[in-house]
Amino acid sequence: MSKFKIAIVGATGAVGQELIKVLEARNVPISELRPLASARSAGTMVTFNGEPIEVLELTPDSFEGIDYALFSAGGSISKEFCPHAVKAGAVCIDNTSHYRMDPEVPLVVPEVNPEAAKRHKGIIANPNCSTAQMVVALKPIYDAVGIERLVISTYQAVSGAGSDAMHELEEQSRSLLTGGELKPKVFPHPIAFNAIPQIDVFLDNGYTKEEIKMVTETQKIMEDDRIQVTATCVRIPVFIGHSEAINITTCEKISADKVRELMVAAPGVDLRDNPAKSEYPLARDYSGKDDVGIGRIREDISQANGIEMWCVGDNLRKGAALNAVQILELFVL
Amino acid sequence: MSKFKIAIVGATGAVGQELIKVLEARNVPISELRPLASARSAGTMVTFNGEPIEVLELTPDSFEGIDYALFSAGGSISKEFCPHAVKAGAVCIDNTSHYRMDPEVPLVVPEVNPEAAKRHKGIIANPNCSTAQMVVALKPIYDAVGIERLVISTYQAVSGAGSDAMHELEEQSRSLLTGGELKPKVFPHPIAFNAIPQIDVFLDNGYTKEEIKMVTETQKIMEDDRIQVTATCVRIPVFIGHSEAINITTCEKISADKVRELMVAAPGVDLRDNPAKSEYPLARDYSGKDDVGIGRIREDISQANGIEMWCVGDNLRKGAALNAVQILELFVL
Numbered sequence: 001m002s003k004f005k006i007a008i009v010g011a012t013g014a015v016g017q018e019l020i021k022v023l024e025a026r027n028v029p030i031s032e033l034r035p036l037a038s039a040r041s042a043g044t045m046v047t048f049n050g051e052p053i054e055v056l057e058l059t060p061d062s063f064e065g066i067d068y069a070l071f072s073a074g075g076s077i078s079k080e081f082c083p084h085a086v087k088a089g090a091v092c093i094d095n096t097s098h099y100r101m102d103p104e105v106p107l108v109v110p111e112v113n114p115e116a117a118k119r120h121k122g123i124i125a126n127p128n129c130s131t132a133q134m135v136v137a138l139k140p141i142y143d144a145v146g147i148e149r150l151v152i153s154t155y156q157a158v159s160g161a162g163s164d165a166m167h168e169l170e171e172q173s174r175s176l177l178t179g180g181e182l183k184p185k186v187f188p189h190p191i192a193f194n195a196i197p198q199i200d201v202f203l204d205n206g207y208t209k210e211e212i213k214m215v216t217e218t219q220k221i222m223e224d225d226r227i228q229v230t231a232t233c234v235r236i237p238v239f240i241g242h243s244e245a246i247n248i249t250t251c252e253k254i255s256a257d258k259v260r261e262l263m264v265a266a267p268g269v270d271l272r273d274n275p276a277k278s279e280y281p282l283a284r285d286y287s288g289k290d291d292v293g294i295g296r297i298r299e300d301i302s303q304a305n306g307i308e309m310w311c312v313g314d315n316l317r318k319g320a321a322l323n324a325v326q327i328l329e330l331f332v333l
Numbered sequence: 334m335s336k337f338k339i340a341i342v343g344a345t346g347a348v349g350q351e352l353i354k355v356l357e358a359r360n361v362p363i364s365e366l367r368p369l370a371s372a373r374s375a376g377t378m379v380t381f382n383g384e385p386i387e388v389l390e391l392t393p394d395s396f397e398g399i400d401y402a403l404f405s406a407g408g409s410i411s412k413e414f415c416p417h418a419v420k421a422g423a424v425c426i427d428n429t430s431h432y433r434m435d436p437e438v439p440l441v442v443p444e445v446n447p448e449a450a451k452r453h454k455g456i457i458a459n460p461n462c463s464t465a466q467m468v469v470a471l472k473p474i475y476d477a478v479g480i481e482r483l484v485i486s487t488y489q490a491v492s493g494a495g496s497d498a499m500h501e502l503e504e505q506s507r508s509l510l511t512g513g514e515l516k517p518k519v520f521p522h523p524i525a526f527n528a529i530p531q532i533d534v535f536l537d538n539g540y541t542k543e544e545i546k547m548v549t550e551t552q553k554i555m556e557d558d559r560i561q562v563t564a565t566c567v568r569i570p571v572f573i574g575h576s577e578a579i580n581i582t583t584c585e586k587i588s589a590d591k592v593r594e595l596m597v598a599a600p601g602v603d604l605r606d607n608p609a610k611s612e613y614p615l616a617r618d619y620s621g622k623d624d625v626g627i628g629r630i631r632e633d634i635s636q637a638n639g640i641e642m643w644c645v646g647d648n649l650r651k652g653a654a655l656n657a658v659q660i661l662e663l664f665v666l
Contacts (some may be wrong), residue, residue: 232580237570299539302561308539
């Protein structure tokens with residue numbers, strides 16, 4: 001089996017660290033792992049398969065000899081450095097939002113549209129975390145009966161905003177429990193014991209960028225612009241694991257039992273749906289899991305053709321690192 | 334002004350304590366406050382207007398001379414003791430779910446259907462917390478353009494499950510932050526840094542009782558069974574304050590600006606909707622507030638006639654104690 005040279009841009013961040021763990025766990029055939037980061041983090045060490053590797057400073061020349069470059073250091077870094085990587089002959093798998101809606105760049109969830117990856121011109125985009133976990137479960141329903149409209153409410157973990165955000169939740173919670181009050185830095189409001197209905201910035205239509213990502217990315221990955229989508233994205237005090245309440249209007253009627261059957265057969269989905277025993281997916285149980293958890297499946301009593309369900313995924317895995325590595329695997333396995 | 338004799342059943346519980354605070358704060362004309370509780374709590378003291386009052390044991394004879402009895406000690410207590418209170422000549426205002434869907438019992442939110450209260454036959458029901466705060470904001474929209482369908486996702490505080498639940502969140506959070514793990518007692522799963530998509534028990538159709546309460550109680554309070562409703566009710570690690578993402582299909586089109594105008598004029602509603610400054614209602618800011626906070630108002634991009642909004646209320650106030658006292662005020666002011 002061939003082995004590949006892989007660069008990780010943003011190797012010291014929350015997703016970068018998770019990328020290294022996932023590459024190890026899935027035994028991706030790697031001859032060289034090249035961790036790259038800003039000058040500030042260069043010189044620190046990361047561990048890969050038990051070996052310490054020095055983090056190098058990201059420069060335009062960082063990609064010589066690299067086969068695949070996994071980017072996870074923010075949109076502006078991807079914008080600046082993906083072209084350098086492509087020029088050096090690498091294929092970029094980009095975790096940021098920068099290229100996602102670029103018509104030249106495929107946006108890929110391997111369980112949903114693997115064939116799109118093959119059409120790349122040097123860059124493949126990895127979707128937003130909340131979209132990635134959702135479409136894995138929607139695809140089999142779409143294929144069976146079609147999807148007309150989605151109303152989504154999210155319950156998103158702080159790790160989606162990076163390591164500093166996890167630290168902020170921890171320190172704020174600790175402070176509040178001892179009668180103190182820590183000012184927010186990462187989030188616009190205190191996140192400890194609160195629910196903040198804003199993720200990313202606001203657009204003119206009153207939606208946030210995160211909410212519109214769920215609309216446009218879902219349509220692009222499902223390759224169907226007729227799917228109508230609305231979302232409310234909310235940050236809650238959870239460290240890892242996004243949860244989503246998904247209300248689906250299907251084109252034809254489908255029973256809850258049939259949806260359960262589809263979920264059992266769906267790649268990347270773990271059906272956990274036993275109300276009698278209070279069994280359904282929970283954020284804390286899915287931290288560190290690759291599969292997306294689906295439960296609370298029921299026929300929507302408010303419309304003729306509708307399904308309600310609850311979807312939980314590790315936002316650092318399926319929502320980021322795992323999906324990126326799965327895209328890589330489409331080429332290297 | 335006449336003064337009234339008021340009994341509080343469940344005076345030592347989370348809602349009972351809040352009832353006493355709200356009665357004080359709103360200067361309800363009271364000549365006698367009679368706190369009642371189980372034998373276990375009898376003999377303890379509560380404070381009303383600076384005076385200590387002994388909690389008496391609830392018995393069938395507890396209601397002699399009482400004008401209004403506010404019940405908040407669980408459905409089985411209401412079932413057993415409301416009839417005794419009515420027999421003694423008292424009007425019962427019941428916070429539990431026991432009588433809510435009884436066709437003989439009005440279910441009242443004073444901003445929405447005050448006239449229904451006058452039709453009582455001795456018992457008036459107070460709605461479920463998540464329904465009460467929502468209908469206050471829905472009524473003006475319903476009156477303006479009609480409502481066809483609602484898709485609701487809730488972010489509910491632990492205090493809705495009582496004082497023990499608040500203690501459980503506090504102790505579990507503390508334990509987790511110091512590397513421990515406390516087993517859940519009140520909730521079916523750990524609530525600290527988690528999201529639990531189950532409130533109350535499951536019904537045969539896969540919905541929980543809490544979710545179905547939002548359906549049937551909304552229809553009853555709005556006095557329109559044609560309003561289609563679906564809900565996903567979720568417990569999150571917040572102490573006080575329920576948040577709700579509400580997706581509304583209106584009968585006629587309405588603009589976001591017009592909804593904002595309606596909210597400014599609506600009794601019991603506090604419009605807090607300034608995305609440019611990251612202003613929207615937050616659970617922690619609305620703890621202790623009487624008004625329901627509305628924000629994130631936007632035209633739903635997924636359907637022709639739709640509005641999305643975010644609704645936050647103090648579940649112990651508008652969701653319970655305040656609404657009960659407002660019902661009382663319909664008679665005593």
